[in-house]
Amino acid sequence: MSLISLQTDVPRRRRRSHVASGRQGRGGAVLLAPYVVLLVVAGIIPAGYAIEQSFVARSGSGFGGFSAYTTATTEFQFASSFAHIGLVLAVWLPFMVVGVVGLALLLHGRRNRLVGVYRFIYYLPGALAGMGNFVLWLFLLDPTDSPIRPILSWLGYQTIDQTVEPSHLPVILAFMLFFQGAGTWILIIYGGLNSIPDELGEAAQVDGATPWQVMRSIKLPLIRPWVAYLVLLNIAYASQLFLEPEVLGLATEGLISPQWTPNQLSYTFAFQIFDVPAAAAISVILLLISLVIGVVITTKSGLFSTRD
Amino acid sequence: MTAASINATPTREGKRLGQRVREMGPMAFLTIVALIYLFVMVTFLLASLRTQQSLIHQGAFGSMSLTHLRYDWDQLKGFSDGIYFDWLKNSTIVSFAGAVLAVIVAIPAGYALAMLHFRGRRVLLFLTILTMVMPNTVLVIPLFLEVSAIHQINHLWPVAVIFAFFPFGTYLAFIHYKTSLPYEMLEAGRIDGFSEMGLFFKIATPLAKQAVALVFFFAFVADWTSYFLPLVMLPSSNVQTVSVGLQQLITSSQLYNASAAAGLNVRLYTSELSFAAILQMAPVLVVFIGAQRYLTRGTLLGAVKG
Numbered sequence: 194m195s196l197i198s199l200q201t202d203v204p205r206r207r208r209r210s211h212v213a214s215g216r217q218g219r220g221g222a223v224l225l226a227p228y229v230v231l232l233v234v235a236g237i238i239p240a241g242y243a244i245e246q247s248f249v250a251r252s253g254s255g256f257g258g259f260s261a262y263t264t265a266t267t268e269f270q271f272a273s274s275f276a277h278i279g280l281v282l283a284v285w286l287p288f289m290v291v292g293v294v295g296l297a298l299l300l301h302g303r304r305n306r307l308v309g310v311y312r313f314i315y316y317l318p319g320a321l322a323g324m325g326n327f328v329l330w331l332f333l334l335d336p337t338d339s340p341i342r343p344i345l346s347w348l349g350y351q352t353i354d355q356t357v358e359p360s361h362l363p364v365i366l367a368f369m370l371f372f373q374g375a376g377t378w379i380l381i382i383y384g385g386l387n388s389i390p391d392e393l394g395e396a397a398q399v400d401g402a403t404p405w406q407v408m409r410s411i412k413l414p415l416i417r418p419w420v421a422y423l424v425l426l427n428i429a430y431a432s433q434l435f436l437e438p439e440v441l442g443l444a445t446e447g448l449i450s451p452q453w454t455p456n457q458l459s460y461t462f463a464f465q466i467f468d469v470p471a472a473a474a475i476s477v478i479l480l481l482i483s484l485v486i487g488v489v490i491t492t493k494s495g496l497f498s499t500r501d
Numbered sequence: 502m503t504a505a506s507i508n509a510t511p512t513r514e515g516k517r518l519g520q521r522v523r524e525m526g527p528m529a530f531l532t533i534v535a536l537i538y539l540f541v542m543v544t545f546l547l548a549s550l551r552t553q554q555s556l557i558h559q560g561a562f563g564s565m566s567l568t569h570l571r572y573d574w575d576q577l578k579g580f581s582d583g584i585y586f587d588w589l590k591n592s593t594i595v596s597f598a599g600a601v602l603a604v605i606v607a608i609p610a611g612y613a614l615a616m617l618h619f620r621g622r623r624v625l626l627f628l629t630i631l632t633m634v635m636p637n638t639v640l641v642i643p644l645f646l647e648v649s650a651i652h653q654i655n656h657l658w659p660v661a662v663i664f665a666f667f668p669f670g671t672y673l674a675f676i677h678y679k680t681s682l683p684y685e686m687l688e689a690g691r692i693d694g695f696s697e698m699g700l701f702f703k704i705a706t707p708l709a710k711q712a713v714a715l716v717f718f719f720a721f722v723a724d725w726t727s728y729f730l731p732l733v734m735l736p737s738s739n740v741q742t743v744s745v746g747l748q749q750l751i752t753s754s755q756l757y758n759a760s761a762a763a764g765l766n767v768r769l770y771t772s773e774l775s776f777a778a779i780l781q782m783a784p785v786l787v788v789f790i791g792a793q794r795y796l797t798r799g800t801l802l803g804a805v806k807g
Contacts, residue, residue, distance in 0.1 A: 216697060217617040217618050217619055217697060218617075218618075218619035218620060219697065220613070220617060220696075220697025220698065220700075220701070221613040221617040221619040221622070221697075222619070223697075223698065224609035224610065224612060224613040224617075224697075224701060225609070225610050225613045225614075225625065227605070227606045227609075227610070228606050228607070228609075228610035228671060229625070231606060231662070231665055231666035232628065232632070232666065232668075234662070234666070235640070235644065235662065235663045235665075235666035236632055236640065236666065238647060239640050239643035239644045239646070239647045240640065240643055242643060242646055242647050242650070243640075243642065243643035243646060246643075246646055296531070296534065299527045299530065299531055300531065303524065303527070303528070305524065305528060307528070307531075307532070308531075310535075311531050311532075311534075311535045314535045314538050314539060315534070315535070315538060317538070317542065318538065318542065320722060320785060320786070320789045323725070323726025323727070323728060323744050323781075324726070324728060324743075324744040324745075324747040324748055324778075324781065325726075325747065325778040325779075325781045325782040327747075327748075327751075328545075328747060328751065328774050328775065328777070328778040329541065329542070329545045329778065331751065331757070331774075332544075332545055332548060332771055332774075332775065333541065333545075335756065335771075337557055337756075338548075338553065338556035338557050338771050340540070340541070340544035340545075340560075340561035341561075342560075353757070372538075372541075404523070425634075426634060429634070429635065429636050430636050432636075433636040433638040433639055435638055435728075435729050436728045436729065440748050440751065443748065443751070443752045443757075444751050444752065444757040444758075445757070446757070446758060456638060456641075456642075456729070459642050460642070460733070463642055463645065463733075464733070469646065472642055473642065473643065473646065475642075476639070476640075476642045476643050479639050480639050480640070480643075483635045483636055483639050484631075484635065486634075486635075487631045487632075487634045487635045488631065490634045491627060491630045491631050491634065497630045
């Protein structure tokens with residue numbers, strides 16, 4: 194934000210508030226009231242309550258200082274759960290960025306009627322996300338009846354326990370998350386590409402640029418904010434992983450640790466160990482991580498403007 | 502000018518042919534990816550029409566029959582006295598209530614943020630975008646602590662209320678009004694003596710159709726597929742939603758938990774699980790088809806969240 198824009202901004206807003214702020218303020222208050230109530234009830238109160246709970250002593254009453262944080266962070270699964278997230282991201286993020294941006298660039302600007310159909314097909318697993326998608330993946334990964342059994346047996350897997358072995362999890366999760374998330378992100382990147390004026394590419398082509406050069410030197414730099422958004426949001430998302438490792442663990446009867454991700458660890462603290470302060474402490478840590486990422490996206494990506 | 506260049510330049514057909522050849526590589530790649538997607542989804546859906554024997558011995562496209570659906574249906578009906586259908590009902594209640602409430606809350610909020618000037622507007626917009634880009638699983642455990650503090654675990658209504666808080670919907674409505682409602686129209690209305698409420702109901706609401714469709718669609722899909730929140734909020738099996746229920750079906754299946762499934766009176770193999778998953782996906786598909794013409798217009802999709 195430059196000084197100039199700040200300076201020009203102030204008098205304009207002041208003028209407006211002179212004219213109509215009172216009346217519009219009252220109207221806005223009524224129209225926004227239900228939303229603000231929900232923001233407080235479903236956002237601010239639980240966050241505040243978790244922070245408070247994280248400072249309660251293990252016994253359930255009294256101030257415990259940072260003891261809950263010590264309990265949580267010295268738990269032997271704590272470091273490994275974050276390491277798992279790192280591993281998943283190391284595989285998934287490059288796969289996601291290259292796949293999504295590549296497919297979006299290939300789809301964009303093509304005058305083939307199939308493009309719309311393909312975009313729809315890529316999007317379908319995203320619309321059907323959640324547990325249904327997960328059942329689909331179990332079907333794919335179980336060599337006893339998988340439609341891709343030839344591939345699995347070529348890789349040497351005869352049972353689902355061999356396919357879903359913990360060391361394979363980052364790769365499997367990368368595939369799962371790509372399958373259900375890529376379609377939506379292709380639409381987002383596609384939207385970003387749409388915002389580039391056609392003339393830019395056309396002018397470059399007239400000057401003799403190949404489609405590859407147009408893509409590399411014009412389109413790619415211009416969609417950088419969207420790609421940054423993709424990267425940041427997916428880091429935030431990965432830090433929150435719960436469903437996939439949890440249910441894969443259940444389906445393989447405990448082959449995968451029930452504390453494989455931080456959220457699972459927090460869940461275990463809350464519902465198996467009944468150590469609410471430690472569960473709250475992990476939640477607060479996760480909340481801080483996504484809060485930082487969220488603030489960076491909101492203020493730095495340039496995609497979201499809060500000014501007029 | 503040489504003969505070669507004469508041949509290369511003039512005809513439109515020649516140009517088109519060249520373009521088509523250049524298109525072929527990328528199109529082939531896009532087609533292969535689309536075929537992989539289709540293969541995975543279609544073989545999964547068709548599994549509901551096949552016996553386990555066929556799935557094991559006959560490869561990706563073995564013998565299938567529509568009458569097998571009847572068998573799947575009976576197995577699912579027989580599982581814990583048809584509790585799967587209660588789960589479908591619970592999901593319908595919370596997702597529908599959550600999405601309707603989200604629309605009712607988001608449309609006026611988005612309108613006010615886009616069109617009115619008041620103190621705190623930018624702070625509220627910032628908070629909206631911030632909560633929108635934060636994964637909603639982050640607050641699940643804290644929300645559980647909050648709801649259990651008021652002793653409302655195992656009730657559907659807190660889940661619906663939490664679903665109703667849908668900042669992405671507010672942001673969609675905000676963008677919608679920002680791009681489609683001219684400010685002058687409101688000024689004219691004010692001169693004509695409309696109150697602020699009157700402006701919203703007489704001018705803004707009739708223009709809300711597309712925003713309503715989009716907010717409802719995204720909210721409904723998010724609510725319906727939500728897993729972590731209902732898992733902790735609704736631990737008793739009779740109030741569970743279908744996402745959590747489907748996971749119970751997996752862990753009760755002979756395929757994935759032989760010991761627990763030994764006492765089971767029904768057969769839950771891939772075919773039945775696929776059928777259950779189809780039932781679970783069907784409402785989302787219906788809403789998706791209903792909202793599709795609004796989705797494809799895509800003016801708002803540049804801002805869509807993953």
